[in-house]
Amino acid sequence: MRRIRRTAGSLLCICLLLLNTGCWDNRDINHRSLPLVMGIAYHENLYQIVLQIPEPLESGISLKILTQTGKTINQAVDKISARMESSVDLLHLKVILVEKEYAQLGLSDSITTFMRSREISPKALVVICDEKLDTFFEHVKVSMAPKGTTLYDSFEKNAGWNPQMALTRIWQVYRSIHSYTRDVAIPVYKSGKSGTIDYTGSAIIKNGRMVGQITPEETLLFNSVNGLGTQGKIEVMNNASVLILSNSTRHRSRLVHNIPYLDIELTLKVSIVETKGTPTTKLIKDELQEVLLQRFEHLFDKILASKADILGVGQYFRNKLPRSELSHWRTDYLPRMKVKLKVNPVIQNEGNLKLS
Structure with a gap:
């Protein structure tokens, strides 16, 4: 009798192990659609969701553009999934186009939804579209090479990204929403005339x-100051x-009579590419300093006008202000802030030219 009980117990354990393999809810990759780009718009209390899904073919890759509307983002995505022969998996989403x-x-509601959801990576890039989503995605589908990742490559740091573009991810936007002293800049794109x-x-x-919005040249300075x-x-x-060639920054902050002061020292190591006439090294350095100082002045004027701390300078005063005052950083302290930028150009390579 005891042997029968042990045998029955062993068989029961084996059955439980078979049921607990962890693969019962897995879907074959052939039955999943993996969009790389999601477009989001909001009109008349409805979200419009556009998904760009690459589909492998024998001759290459085609791009499928699907769109639906819903009261929530999840409802719109579910509508798209219900009309497909495979389920939509957002785990590989790379770009959120707003x-x-x-x-x-x-964007607070959408960003919070993305952070709460485990289906979308918080590392996905956030990009703003300066036109209707339908127009933009139609242009991408017709004009750009259908590699499947072409649009994502335009924003990726190791591909089409360049230093005058902002690079912001979902988690950074979420952090800025809940921060008293840090805001963000998000790149803005639209369809081009030459197939790009x-x-x-x-x-x-x-x-x-x-x-508000800053220019590409101001974004370059924004990236430099932020390191x-x-x-x-x-x-x-x-x-x-x-x-x-490279850049580095140093910051020194102080609070005097409740007025914040910040000194920024920006060091740029540069190489001379082209000259007009025979300018001296000193003249080139002076011109570079003048260009960057004027650009920074315009950038900071926009920051003060919008009361948005995209440079994150408030971070340098978190240990100088009580927490009760940090909530007033954008309204009370940032508008009175005094910033001094010092640019130190270092010419490392003069090329084939020898300048005096």
């Missing part, structure tokens, strides 16, 4: 809402063009 009108209304997409600058995002690499960008001046 229509500009929706960005101006505010055009980069028009970066949107200033405050508390999840677009409140992002700007290698490869050519600065065109009156007498020369230089190639930025």
Whole structure:
């Protein structure tokens, strides 16, 4: 009798192990659709969702553009999935493309949804589309090579990205929504005339809402001050063009009579690419300093006008202000802030030219 019980118990354990293999809810990859780009718009209290799905063919890859509307993002995605022969899997989503009108209304709800969902990676890039989504995706489908990842490659740092473009991910936007002292800039694109997409600058995002825009040249300076690499960008001046090889920044902050002061020292290592006439090294350095200082002044004027701290300078005062005052950083302290930028150009390579 005891042997029978042991045998029955062993068989029961084996059956339970077979049921607990962990693969019962897996779907074969052939039965899943893996979109790389999601477009989001909001009109008349309905979300419009556009998915760009690459489909492998014997002769290459085709792009399928599917769109649906819904009261929520999940409802619209479910409608798309219900009309397909395979289920939609958002785990490999690389780019969230937001229509500009929706960005101006505010992205807080959508960004919170993405962070709460485990189906979308928080590392996905956020991009703003400066036109209707239908127009943009139709242009991409017709004009750009159907590699499947072409649109994503335009934003990827190791592919089509360049230093005058902002690079912002879902988790960074979410952090800025809940931060008193840090906002973000999101790149803005639209369809181009030569079969590509055009980069028009970066949107200033405050508390999840677009409140302004900066130019590509100002975005380059924004990236430099924030410590992002700007290698490869050519600065065109009156007498020369230089190639930025590397950059570094140092910050010094102080609070005097409740007025924040910040000194920023930006060091640029550059190489001379082209000259007009015979300018001296000093003249080239002076021109580079003048260009960047004027550009920074315009950039900071836009920051003050929008009361959005995209440079994150408030981070340097978190240990100087009580937490109760940090919530007033954008309204009380940022508008009174005094910033001094010092640019130190270092010419590392003069090419074949010897300048005095």
